[in-house]
Amino acid sequence: MKKFSLLSTRAGALFLAPATALVGVFVIIPFFWVIIVSFTNRTLLGRTAVDPDFVGLQNYFALFNPATFFTRGQFGFSLILTIQFVLLSALIGQALLGLLLAWLSQSVTPTLKSFLQTAVIAAWILPEVVIGFAWFAFLDYDNGTLNMIMRGLGLPPGDWLLQQPFWVIVFFNTWRGAAFSMMLFNSAFQSIPPSYFQAADVAGATSWQKLRDIALPLIRGHVVTDLILITMWTFNVFTPFLLTHGGPSYRTEILSIYTYRIAFKDFEFGKGAAVGVVIMLINLAFALVYLRLAHKKPVEAE
Amino acid sequence: MRTRFHSLLLSAAAAIAFAAPVSATELNITCRCVIGGVNSGMAEWIEQKVIPAFTEKMKAEGKDVTVKLTQFGGEDEQLTQQLALDFSTGAGPDVSGFDGFLIPSFVQGNLLKSLEEVAGPDVPKWEGWQHISDGTKALMSYQGKPYGIALGTDARMIFVRKDLFKAAGLNADDWQPKSWDELLDAARKIKAAAPESFPLQLNAGVSMGEATTMQGYWMALLGTGEQVTDDSGKYIVSSQGILDTLKLYKTIYVDDKLGDQRAQLLADGRNRTFANFRDGKTAMLVEGDWFYRSVTAPGAEFAVADRDNVMTWKKMPAAAPGKGLRGQDFVTMSGGTGFVINPHTDAPAESWALLSFMNSKDQLTAFQQIQPAIRIRDDVAIPNSPFLTETATTLLPITTARPNDANYNKVSTEIQRMTESVVSGELSPEDAMAQYKAAVIAIVGEENTVSTL
Numbered sequence: 218m219k220k221f222s223l224l225s226t227r228a229g230a231l232f233l234a235p236a237t238a239l240v241g242v243f244v245i246i247p248f249f250w251v252i253i254v255s256f257t258n259r260t261l262l263g264r265t266a267v268d269p270d271f272v273g274l275q276n277y278f279a280l281f282n283p284a285t286f287f288t289r290g291q292f293g294f295s296l297i298l299t300i301q302f303v304l305l306s307a308l309i310g311q312a313l314l315g316l317l318l319a320w321l322s323q324s325v326t327p328t329l330k331s332f333l334q335t336a337v338i339a340a341w342i343l344p345e346v347v348i349g350f351a352w353f354a355f356l357d358y359d360n361g362t363l364n365m366i367m368r369g370l371g372l373p374p375g376d377w378l379l380q381q382p383f384w385v386i387v388f389f390n391t392w393r394g395a396a397f398s399m400m401l402f403n404s405a406f407q408s409i410p411p412s413y414f415q416a417a418d419v420a421g422a423t424s425w426q427k428l429r430d431i432a433l434p435l436i437r438g439h440v441v442t443d444l445i446l447i448t449m450w451t452f453n454v455f456t457p458f459l460l461t462h463g464g465p466s467y468r469t470e471i472l473s474i475y476t477y478r479i480a481f482k483d484f485e486f487g488k489g490a491a492v493g494v495v496i497m498l499i500n501l502a503f504a505l506v507y508l509r510l511a512h513k514k515p516v517e518a519e
Numbered sequence: 520m521r522t523r524f525h526s527l528l529l530s531a532a533a534a535i536a537f538a539a540p541v542s543a544t545e546l547n548i549t550c551r552c553v554i555g556g557v558n559s560g561m562a563e564w565i566e567q568k569v570i571p572a573f574t575e576k577m578k579a580e581g582k583d584v585t586v587k588l589t590q591f592g593g594e595d596e597q598l599t600q601q602l603a604l605d606f607s608t609g610a611g612p613d614v615s616g617f618d619g620f621l622i623p624s625f626v627q628g629n630l631l632k633s634l635e636e637v638a639g640p641d642v643p644k645w646e647g648w649q650h651i652s653d654g655t656k657a658l659m660s661y662q663g664k665p666y667g668i669a670l671g672t673d674a675r676m677i678f679v680r681k682d683l684f685k686a687a688g689l690n691a692d693d694w695q696p697k698s699w700d701e702l703l704d705a706a707r708k709i710k711a712a713a714p715e716s717f718p719l720q721l722n723a724g725v726s727m728g729e730a731t732t733m734q735g736y737w738m739a740l741l742g743t744g745e746q747v748t749d750d751s752g753k754y755i756v757s758s759q760g761i762l763d764t765l766k767l768y769k770t771i772y773v774d775d776k777l778g779d780q781r782a783q784l785l786a787d788g789r790n791r792t793f794a795n796f797r798d799g800k801t802a803m804l805v806e807g808d809w810f811y812r813s814v815t816a817p818g819a820e821f822a823v824a825d826r827d828n829v830m831t832w833k834k835m836p837a838a839a840p841g842k843g844l845r846g847q848d849f850v851t852m853s854g855g856t857g858f859v860i861n862p863h864t865d866a867p868a869e870s871w872a873l874l875s876f877m878n879s880k881d882q883l884t885a886f887q888q889i890q891p892a893i894r895i896r897d898d899v900a901i902p903n904s905p906f907l908t909e910t911a912t913t914l915l916p917i918t919t920a921r922p923n924d925a926n927y928n929k930v931s932t933e934i935q936r937m938t939e940s941v942v943s944g945e946l947s948p949e950d951a952m953a954q955y956k957a958a959v960i961a962i963v964g965e966e967n968t969v970s971t972l
Contacts, residue, residue, distance in 0.1 A: 261603050262621075263925045266628030285957070289945075290936070358781070379784055464726065465784040466943050482600060483932065 251497075254490040261484035269487065276491035290467035292492060295475040299452060302387060302471050307451035310391030312444055315398025320428055322399075323406055334399070341396035349459025352389055353378075356460075378461060382469045386457035393456065394447060401443050405436035445507040449500065472496055543583040544866045546873055550616030550858070551598050553590040556820060558813055560890030561616075562590050565877075568885040573876050577869070584869055591616075594789075596728040606630040609863040613870040617667055617859040618729065619658040623925040626661045632862040633664040638871030645875050650896040658855030661923065667859035668878050671895050673807045674851045674914035675734055677702075677833045680823075683802035687712035691831055697848065698839045699742065699767055702803070706777040709802050717779040718802040720792050723768055723938035724783040731783075732931045733852055733921075736938055738805050739764040741850035741919055742837035747930065748922045749969055754930055756956040757970035763838060765941045765948035772942040783942050793821040805835060808910050812892055832906070834913065844919060853918040926963050933958040 222229065255276055259269035286293030318337060322330045340348075355362045356377045364374035377385050409432060417427050433440070455473045457463075463470035463478060470478070476496065480489025548565065552558035570586045577584040589612060591598050599621060605611025607630055625631040635642045642665075648656070651668075659667040677696075684691035687709040696702040702719065709718035722735030740746065745760030755761070771778045779801070782791040793814055795801040804810070815823045815830065823830050835850055837843030843850045858877065860870045876882060883899045886892075891902035893911055901907060921927060937955040940946040946954065960968055 260628070261607055262624040262628040262630065262928065264627045266607075266630070288954075376781070379781055462726065462786045464786070466725075466939055466945055481604070482596075483929070484603060 251490045251493050254486055255494050257487045259486040259490075261486060265487075272487065276488045277495075279488065280491060280495065290470065292475065292495075294467070295470050295472050298383070298469075299471045302383075302390070303448055303451045306387040306390035307394070307447040308444060310387065311394045311398050311447050311451075312440075314391060314395040315400075315443070316402050318395065318399045319402035319406060320424075320432070322403065324424065334403075337396045337399055340392055341394065345456045345459065348393065349456065352460055356385060379465055382461050382465060386460060386469050386471075389457065389460060390451060390454065394451070398443050398447060401439055402436065405439040406432060409435050441510055442507075445503065445510065449503045449507070452500065452503070453496075543585050544869050546584060546586045546614065546866060546869055547589060547612040548586060548614040548858075548873065549589040549591055549598075549612040551591050551593070551595060552616070553592045556590075556592055559819060560813055560816070560886075562588065564882075564886045564889050568889075569873075569877050569882055572882065573873055576876065577872070582869070584866075586873065594728065595730070603628075603630060606861060606863070611861050611863070613861050613864040613866060614858055614874055615861065617659070617857060619667075619669060619855045619857065620729070620921050620923075621928060622659060622661045622666050622859075623923055624928045626666065627925040630862070631666050631859060633666050634668075634860060634871065634874075635664070637860045637862055637864065638867045641868065641871060647875060647878050647896065650880075650898050652895075652897070655855065655895045657923075659857050659859070667857050668874060669855040669857035669895055671893055672853050672855045672915070673809060674853055674910050674918055675738055675805065675807050675835065676851060676910070676914065677835055678796065678804045678806055678810055679831050679833055680796065680799060680802045680829055681831055682829050683709055683713070683716065683718070683799060695833050696836045698836050699739075700839075702836060703770060703775070703777070706771075706803065707775065710775070710777055716800050716802065717777065717782075717795055719771055719777045720779060720782070720795065720801050720804045721768065721771055722783065722789075722792070722805065723772070723935075723942040724788060725932075725935045725939050726786050727783070727789050728935065729931060730789055731935045731938060733854060734805050734807060735768075736764060736934050737852045737919070737921075738835050738850065739767050741844045741852070742835065742842065744837070744842055744844055744846075746844060746919065746922075747927075747934070748924070752922065752924065753967050753969045754926075754959050754963055755971065756959045756968045757952055757972045759972065761952050761955070762948055762972075765937070765951055767838075768938055768941045769948055773944045780942060784939070790821075797821045797823055803833075808892075808906075811906055812890055816890070832910075847917055849917060851914045851918045853915070853920055929962045930959055933962070 224232070256271060256273060257269040258265050258272045258275075260266050280292040285291045287297075288294060318333065322333055325333070354360075356364075358364060358374065358376045358378075361377075363377065367374050375381070413431050413435075414427055417431060422430070453473055454471075455477070457469055457471060458474050458477070461469040463474040472492070473496075476489055476492045479485050479492060550558065550561055550565070552560075552562035552565070554562045554566065556562075565588050570588065573586060574584060591601075595618065598616070599618070602611060602615055602617070603625070606625070607628075622631065647668075655669055655672060656665055658669040658672060659665055679691050679694075681691040684694070684705070687705075689705060689708060694705065696705065706719035709716060721739065722731045724731055727735075737747070740760055743760035743763045745755060745758060748754050772780045772783065779791065779795055782788040782795065785791065792801065792804060793810075796804050797815070806814075811830075811832070813819065814821050815826060817826065837848055837850055840848045858874055860867065860874060864870045878896065880896060880898050883894045883896055887894065887899065887902055891904050891907060893901055893907055901911070933955055936958070937951045940951045940954065941948055956968075956970070
C-alpha cells in the first residue's frame with residue numbers, strides 16, 4: 218500500500234510532540250505512577266509519607282481479605298453496593314424512565330413535549346453542587362419540602378437521608394440521569410419511518426404493541442449503547458457524596474466515595490491507589506465490551 | 520522523577536516571579552473562623568486588630584507587607600484535609616490555624632518544619648517564650664521542638680440548662696453528678712418531663728471527627744480509669760473500660776433515647792447539638808470551654824438567650840466515685856489549638872514576624888477584649904470572668920492530654936467509627952470493640968497494642 222501524506226514523518230512527529238508530551242505527563246505517567254504506588258504503603262501523614270515501604274500485593278490482599286470483605290466500610294461492601302446502585306438507578310431507573318419518557322413524548326402535543334424535555338434536561342445540565350443542595354433541602358427532616366408535603370397530606374414525615382439513604386441516592390441518580398437516555402431514545406424513535414407506525418395504527422395496534430413489536434427491535438443498537446454508557450458513568454459517579462457523604466455508617470459508600478475516603482480523607486495513598494487500579498480494570502472491561510459492540514453495530518444494522 | 524518535575528515547576532515559578540516587578544510581600548493567614556460565624560471572635564481579632572497593627576509596624580520598619588485573612592467556614596477535619604494536601608504540594612497559607620494533636624503525624628510526614636527551621640535564629644530570641652510555660656509550649660511541640668504557638672489550652676465539662684432542670688423538678692444549682700448513674704438519672708427525669716427533648720448529649724460518630732473522640736469518648740473512658748493508651752504508650756484495644764464506655768453510649772442513644780441520635784450521624788451534626796442546646800432541647804451537653812467562650816457567647820450564631828441565668832456547667836463524673844483515671848472522682852480533657860507556619864512559605868521571616876506579633880502582649884490583650892480566655896502568656900491578665908477562673912482552678916489540675924503520637928490521629932478515626940456503630944444501633948458494644956481491635960492492630964501492629972480482657 219502506497220503511503221500518502223501531506224507531511225513528512227518527521228514533520229508529523231514534530232506536530233504530534235506537544236500533544237504526546239501533555240498526554241504523557243498528565244495521563245501515561247500518572248497511570249503507571251498509580252500502579253507503582255499501589256504496591257507501597259505510602260501515606261500523606263506519618264512516617265510512611267517520607268519513606269514508604271514496598272509491600273507487594275499486600276494492599277490488594279487487604280481489599281479482598283475474606284474476613285472483612287463484606288463488612289460495611291470495606292471494599293467488598295462498596296463493590297456490591299455499587300453494583301446494586303448501577304442495576305437499580307442506571308439500568309432500571311434511568312434507562313426505563315428515559316425510554317418511557319421518550320415513548321410518551323412521541324404521542325403528546327409539541328408544547329407538552331418541549332415542556333417535558335426542558336424539565337428533564339434541566340435536571341441533567343444543572344451544576345452538581347446546586348443539585349446536591351436542592352435535594353438536601355428537599356429531603357431535610359425538619360424543614361424539607363418533601364416532609365412538608367407528607368405532613369400536608371396527613372402522612373408521617375420520613376427521615377429519608379438517615380433511614381433510607383440507599384434508596385435516596387438511587388432515586389436521585391435516576392432523576393438526575395434519565396435525560397440522557399430520554400434524548401438518546403428520542404432521536405432513535407425519530408429515525409424510525411413514521412409509515413411503520415401509521416400502518417400499525419391502521420391495523421389497530423395499541424401503543425404497547427407498537428413499542429414492543431416495532432420501536433424496540435429497531436432501536437436495539439441504541440439501547441445497548443445507552444446501557445453500556447450509563448453503566449460506566451453510574452459506576453464512577455461521585456455526586457451522591459453531596460447528599461450523604463457516603464454515610465450514615467457507610468451505607469451509601471459506593472466505590473467512588475470509598476476511594477475518595479481512603480485516599481484523600483484517611484490519606485492512605487497506597488491502599489487508595491490499589492482501589493483505583495481495581496476500578497480501572499473494571500472500567501476497562503466495560504470499555505472493551507462497549508468498543509466491541511460499537512464496532513459490530515454497522516453490521517447488525519444492515 | 521517527582522523531584523525533577525518539582526524542580527521544573529519551581530524554575531518555571533521562579534521565572535515568573537523574577538519577571539514580575541518587585542512588590543509588597545503578601546502574607547496569607549487562614550483559620551477556621553468567620554466573622555459572624557464560627558470562631559467569630561478570632562476572625563474579628565485578626566481582621567480588626569492584628570492585621571492593621573502589624574502592617575503599621577512593618578511599615579515603620581521599612582517593609583511593605585500586606586496580610587490577607589482567609590476565613591474558612593468548614594469543619595475542622597476539612598481544614599486539616601486541605602492543609603495536609605496544601606503542605607504536601609508547597610501551596611497553602613503562610614500562617615494557619617492548627618490543632619496541636621496533629622503535629623506528630625504532620626511532622627513525620629515531612630509536612631511541617633519546626634519554627635526554628637522555617638524562620639531561623641530569630642525564633643529562639645523571641646521575648647515571648649519566657650512568658651509561656653513549658654506545658655503550653657508542649658501543646659504545639661513534638662520531640663521538644665515548637666512547631667507553632669498555641670492560643671491557649673482548654674478543658675471539657677457538662678454544660679447544663681437550668682430551665683430544663685427546673686421544669687423536671689430538679690435544681691441545677693446544687694446538683695453535681697458523682698457517677699454516671701446520677702447523670703443518667705437526671706437525664707431520665709428530664710426526658711420523662713419533656714418526652715420530645717434530648718436531655719443528654721455525648722458526642723459520637725465519624726462526622727464530628729476529633730470532637731467525638733475528645734468531647735465524647737475520652738470524657739467517658741477516663742471515668743473508667745483508662746486512657747486510649749496504657750502507661751507504656753501501647754494502644755488498649757480490648758478492655759472493660761472501652762466496653763463500659765460503649766455501653767454508656769448505648770444507654771444514652773439506643774436503649775433510653777436520651778440523646779439526639781440523628782445529630783451524631785448527620786454530616787452537620789455538631790451544629791445540630793449546638794442548636795438543640797440553644798433551643799432548649801438539650802439539657803446537658805458535654806463540650807469544651809470553647810462552647811461557652813465562643814459558641815454561645817452573646818451575638819454568636821448559637822447564643823443562648825439570658826445565658827447568665829439559664830446556663831451553668833458541671834464537672835464530668837467518673838463512672839463511680841474514685842473510679843476515674845488516677846483514682847479521680849471527676850475527669851476532663853485538654854488540648855490546644857494555635858497557629859503554625861507553612862514550611863514552604865515564600866516569606867519565612869515575615870510569617871514569623873506575624874506569628875510572634877499575634878502572640879505579643881499587646882495583641883493578646885486586645886484579643887481579651889473581644890473574647891476573654893486564659894491566654895498562654897503569663898503577662899496577659901486573666902479577665903474577671905467567674906467561668907474562666909473556676910474552670911482554670913478546678914479542671915486544669917485534674918486534666919489529661921492526648922498521646923503525642925503520630926498514629927493517634929488514625930486510631931482516633933477508628934474510635935469515631937466504633938462509637939458510630941454503637942450509637943446507630945448497628946453493632947453491640949462487644950462487636951464494635953472487636954472491630955476496633957482489628958482496625959487498630961492493622962494500624963499500629965499487634966506488638967503495640969494490649970488487650971486486658
